[in-house]
Amino acid sequence: QKEVEQNSGPLSVPEGAIASLNCTYSDRVSQSFFWYRQYSGKSPELIMSIYSNGDKEDGRFTAQLNKASQYVSLLIRDSQPSDSATYLCAVSAYSGGGADGLTFGKGTHLIIQP
Amino acid sequence: DVKVTQSSRYLVKRTGEKVFLECVQDMDHENMFWYRQDPGLGLRLIYFSYDVKMKEKGDIPEGYSVSREKKERFSLILESASTNQTSMYLCASSLQADGYTFGSGTRLTVV
Numbered sequence: 305q306k307e308v309e310q311n312s313g314p315l316s317v318p319e320g321a322i323a324s325l326n327c328t329y330s331d332r333v334s335q336s337f338f339w340y341r342q343y344s345g346k347s348p349e350l351i352m353s354i355y356s357n358g359d360k361e362d363g364r365f366t367a368q369l370n371k372a373s374q375y376v377s378l379l380i381r382d383s384q385p386s387d388s389a390t391y392l393c394a395v396s397a398y399s400g401g402g403a404d405g406l407t408f409g410k411g412t413h414l415i416i417q418p
Numbered sequence: 419d420v421k422v423t424q425s426s427r428y429l430v431k432r433t434g435e436k437v438f439l440e441c442v443q444d445m446d447h448e449n450m451f452w453y454r455q456d457p458g459l460g461l462r463l464i465y466f467s468y469d470v471k472m473k474e475k476g477d478i479p480e481g482y483s484v485s486r487e488k489k490e491r492f493s494l495i496l497e498s499a500s501t502n503q504t505s506m507y508l509c510a511s512s513l514q515a516d517g518y519t520f521g522s523g524t525r526l527t528v529v
Contacts, residue, residue, distance in 0.1 A: 338517040338518075340517075346523075347508055347521060347522050348461070348518075348520050349520070350517040350518065350519070353517050392460075392461070404466075404474075405466045405476055406517070406518065407463075408453075408461040409460065410458070410459070411460060
């Protein structure tokens with residue numbers, strides 16, 4: 305049974321600070337890793353994908369992957385109140401995540417305090 | 419942008435009814451998926467499809483079936499709705515090389 309673990313939170317971060325979200329996964333053959341943002345009452349929205357060890361930056365977002373430790377993280381710099389949402393980590397054993405469906409964590413609820 | 423459209427935002431059905439949830443995507447994606455999302459349980463994969471007339475069971479297929487007669491359309495069928503199928507149902511599509519695009523979801527209540 306593939307598992308993806310996230311701290312459910314809530315994680316409270318002051319506006320302008322760095323928010324750090326963490327995720328661990330159980331399946332060692334996992335190759336594709338995704339972060340989704342989900343606002344209350346809305347569907348998940350893809351914000352980052354990462355496939356190789358190291359960091360990947362996109363604007364205020366940085367995804368970090370360490371396959372040896374089976375650990376993925378998402379950093380949000382200069383946090384804004386609009387970043388308040390639930391962040392879902394998702395993992396696939398296949399490149400691109402297409403072959404067998406993504407396994408999702410239950411999400412971390414992030415609150416940015418103005 | 420890829421658009422994934424789910425036909426109903428809210429549905430209320432009676433126990434024992436046959437329920438059809440429709441999903442259409444407009445970007446020629448090969449892959450389509452159905453998830454349900456429940457508080458405390460997260461997103462769970464019900465069924466997925468990689469081609470027309472092709473389907474694969476996900477983690478929780480019991481009580482559900484699917485149909486994919488055309489590439490752009492993927493239907494989820496609840497053969498005989500039960501109260502434990504009350505949930506948010508999310509359809510998604512993808513190409514091979516990237517993550518999913520989700521539809522806006524259908525909140526189904528079975529009474």
